[in-house]
Amino acid sequence: MRTAAVTSSAAEAFGLDGAETCVRMIAPNGAFEPNAAAEEYLPYLDRLTEADHRRFYRDMVVVRRFDTEAANLQRQGQLALWVPSHGQEAAQVGSAYATRVQDHVFPSYREHVVGMIRGLDVVDILRMLRGVTLGGWVPEEHGNFHLYTLVLASQTLHATGYAMGMQLDGSTATGNPQTDQAVIVYYGDGASSQGDANEALVFAASYQTPQVFFLQNNHWAISVPVARQSRTPLYLRAGGFGMPGTQIDGNDVLASFAVTAKSMDDARAGHGPSLIEALTYRVGAHTTADDPTKYRDPDELAYWVARDPIVRFRSYLQGRGIEQQFLDSVDEEAADFAADTRRRALEVTGPEKSVIFDNVYAEPHPLVAEQKAWLERYEASFDEGKN
Amino acid sequence: MIAATDTSVASAALPMTKALNAGLRRAMLDDPRVLLMGEDIGPLGGVFRVTEGLIAEFGDKRVLDTPLAESGIIGTAIGLAMRGFRPVCEIQFDGFVFPGFDQITSQLARMRNRHEGGLIMPVVIRIPYGGHIGSVEHHQESPEAYFAHTPGLRVVSPSNPHDAYWMMQEAIASDDPVIFFEPKSRYWPKGEVRFGASGTPLHASRVVRAGLDVTVVGHGAMVSVLLQAADLAAAEGISLEVIDLRSISPIDYGPILGSVQKTGRLVVTQEAPGFVSVGSEIAATVAERSFYTLEAPVLRVSGFDTPFPPAAVETHFLPSPDRVLEAVDRVLAY
Numbered sequence: 001m002r003t004a005a006v007t008s009s010a011a012e013a014f015g016l017d018g019a020e021t022c023v024r025m026i027a028p029n030g031a032f033e034p035n036a037a038a039e040e041y042l043p044y045l046d047r048l049t050e051a052d053h054r055r056f057y058r059d060m061v062v063v064r065r066f067d068t069e070a071a072n073l074q075r076q077g078q079l080a081l082w083v084p085s086h087g088q089e090a091a092q093v094g095s096a097y098a099t100r101v102q103d104h105v106f107p108s109y110r111e112h113v114v115g116m117i118r119g120l121d122v123v124d125i126l127r128m129l130r131g132v133t134l135g136g137w138v139p140e141e142h143g144n145f146h147l148y149t150l151v152l153a154s155q156t157l158h159a160t161g162y163a164m165g166m167q168l169d170g171s172t173a174t175g176n177p178q179t180d181q182a183v184i185v186y187y188g189d190g191a192s193s194q195g196d197a198n199e200a201l202v203f204a205a206s207y208q209t210p211q212v213f214f215l216q217n218n219h220w221a222i223s224v225p226v227a228r229q230s231r232t233p234l235y236l237r238a239g240g241f242g243m244p245g246t247q248i249d250g251n252d253v254l255a256s257f258a259v260t261a262k263s264m265d266d267a268r269a270g271h272g273p274s275l276i277e278a279l280t281y282r283v284g285a286h287t288t289a290d291d292p293t294k295y296r297d298p299d300e301l302a303y304w305v306a307r308d309p310i311v312r313f314r315s316y317l318q319g320r321g322i323e324q325q326f327l328d329s330v331d332e333e334a335a336d337f338a339a340d341t342r343r344r345a346l347e348v349t350g351p352e353k354s355v356i357f358d359n360v361y362a363e364p365h366p367l368v369a370e371q372k373a374w375l376e377r378y379e380a381s382f383d384e385g386k387n
Numbered sequence: 388m389i390a391a392t393d394t395s396v397a398s399a400a401l402p403m404t405k406a407l408n409a410g411l412r413r414a415m416l417d418d419p420r421v422l423l424m425g426e427d428i429g430p431l432g433g434v435f436r437v438t439e440g441l442i443a444e445f446g447d448k449r450v451l452d453t454p455l456a457e458s459g460i461i462g463t464a465i466g467l468a469m470r471g472f473r474p475v476c477e478i479q480f481d482g483f484v485f486p487g488f489d490q491i492t493s494q495l496a497r498m499r500n501r502h503e504g505g506l507i508m509p510v511v512i513r514i515p516y517g518g519h520i521g522s523v524e525h526h527q528e529s530p531e532a533y534f535a536h537t538p539g540l541r542v543v544s545p546s547n548p549h550d551a552y553w554m555m556q557e558a559i560a561s562d563d564p565v566i567f568f569e570p571k572s573r574y575w576p577k578g579e580v581r582f583g584a585s586g587t588p589l590h591a592s593r594v595v596r597a598g599l600d601v602t603v604v605g606h607g608a609m610v611s612v613l614l615q616a617a618d619l620a621a622a623e624g625i626s627l628e629v630i631d632l633r634s635i636s637p638i639d640y641g642p643i644l645g646s647v648q649k650t651g652r653l654v655v656t657q658e659a660p661g662f663v664s665v666g667s668e669i670a671a672t673v674a675e676r677s678f679y680t681l682e683a684p685v686l687r688v689s690g691f692d693t694p695f696p697p698a699a700v701e702t703h704f705l706p707s708p709d710r711v712l713e714a715v716d717r718v719l720a721y
Contacts, residue, residue, distance in 0.1 A: 151493050151494070154490065154493065157462020157490065161463030162470050169470070195486075196458055196462060196490070199458055199459035203454055203463050359499055359503055361541075361563050362562035
């Protein structure tokens with residue numbers, strides 16, 4: 001067995017870092033230096049105002065602070081688990097802002113800031129991780145941000161079916177960009193190996209669904225490096241399915257925005273599905289139950305930390321003359337957000353035991369009804385004993 | 388081009404394939420959100436011709452010939468149901484459902500529960516199932532217990548063309564996912580389908596032959612085996628009461644318990660292996676609820692706990708009228 005090939009060394013990653021095919025607008029040092037691959041996407045940056053730039057920065061900082069707070073809550077026994085997004089903020093923020101209000105978003109389970117941008121209260125995410133619900137929110141009431149899906153890649157098929165539905169009910173490709181809809185589905189390098197991810201690409205290509213597959217390659221599926229998942233850059237797989245694939249520097253929020261904006265525009269306009277591979281890095285653990293020091297090279301981590309998406313975008317904004325007062329105010333806002341989230345997370349209380357039974361079926365079901373009644377009687381019998 | 392089945396007449400003698408076709412057509416006419424999805428269901432009309440003529444009548448936006456991927460079919464059907472459609476998926480053969488098993492059990496069955504009641508999952512999965520057709524591996528199986536074991540799913544199986552016509556429409560009208568097992572060996576015998584009548588409720592079991600001595604229960608293709616057994620028993624002066632289960636999840640115990648009250652003896656039958664089976668569940672429940680009325684242990688007549696064998700020996704594997712009667716003799720010996 002050629003295990004030597006299965007590594008994710010800093011050198012290999014650096015090779016991708018320098019690849020001219022990988023769309024990049026902002027260099028790691030914060031300088032605005034679009035590469036050749038970025039050229040066709042530059043017009044999409046014209047859509048961004050100064051306020052948008054500030055919002056991008058603000059959201060990245062806030063979600064990172066929230067991420068730390070949520071991990072703390074888990075360490076204190078207040079959450080069963082936490083799923084950090086540290087390091088992936090630019091990929092998520094840029095792509096989320098490229099969606100329109102009428103679009104639908106199918107996340108995996110690490111896209112906290114995408115949910116925030118679509119209007120979700122992050123405490124709803126914590127409710128699920130606190131064990132009081134299996135879901136947490138109503139997608140249609142929260143920016144069409146669908147529920148987290150914990151079986152990897154399952155949601156890619158739901159997203160594709162949903163996009164097929166948009167075609168069938170005539171909600172897309174009418175020529176009106178204000179109302180035409182599309183779907184974006186998030187998944188990762190690990191999930192890309194699942195059968196469902198591949199079947200979703202087959203169906204999407206076959207029916208030419210209005211859909212973007214946003215693959216965050218964070219280089220690690222828990223402890224297994226991406227080299228074990230694929231011998232080819234993941235964006236190249238798109239071509240085999242018959243759709244365009246683009247690789248972007250996932251730690252460059254402008255690249256993420258511009259490429260996703262074009263892909264979603266194309267999807268809404270009836271030009272079919274596409275795949276974006278965002279090269280980024282899971283700086284933290286897979287979840288709070290994981291220990292990356294057991295399997296990761298510290299040099300690799302250092303390499304990616306030096307390409308931190310927030311530091312990069314801050315340098316970019318500073319190069320454009322952003323005032324320090326704004327940067328400070330964002331830090332303050334992030335601290336307040338985290339404190340407020342913590343307070344409200346601790347106030348989340350458990351559901352009634354009736355949730356065990358209530359939504360298993362839409363229509364009456366005798367077995368479930370009998371068991372619900374039995375549990376009521378059984379638990380009430382203890383109270384009778386006390387009297 | 389062969390047209391879909393005409394339902395404008397009061398009744399017709401049809402094979403189950405045509406009755407199912409008529410049920411699908413009726414549902415598609417009644418509700419534009421009903422879609423058919425599956426492999427080869429378009430111009431071919433499905434390998435069993437159940438969807439014959441429907442793509443010609445409704446077009447390829449209502450009848451979707453899909454890529455060859457069962458998980459893909461079920462997973463996209465879930466997305467379509469989230470969007471407000473009512474997909475009816477055809478799995479080509481019983482043994483081909485397992486590539487879609489994860490999407491059925493981990494996603495489809497739980498989607499409403501995960502959404503805290505915020506959506507419905509009106510997806511029907513049609514699965515031709517069972518033996519007696521002399522086919523190759525993965526084409527003769529009875530996997531219903533896997534689905535009956537999964538909370539959130541409903542599981543049904545018609546035994547005759549009339550029920551097939553009505554149960555198909557009821558399954559499509561259900562706001563819950565329904566796994567619809569079609570007994571392949573009963574696809575071709577004709578039976579009267581009464582288009583004007585209303586159907587028995589989807590989840591009701593039914594006494595199809597009254598008797599006094601022993602209650603025998605089965606579903607799908609087993610019902611005709613039980614009726615043959617009842618004829619043979621009658622010739623020997625033994626009266627069997629035959630119950631068609633119709634619904635495997637939930638199980639309608641009313642007619643079963645009522646019958647056992649009368650006979651005191653129960654034989655449960657199925658083509659599936661007996662270990663951890665639907666028959667085991669019925670035997671346990673009747674023992675729990677009707678212990679003092681039983682005159683004998685509840686017996687099961689099942690396929691053996693082996694893979695479905697080569698077709699050349701399937702008659703030894705599948706419960707026959709004689710195997711049912713052997714069990715009848717044993718419960719009568721108490």
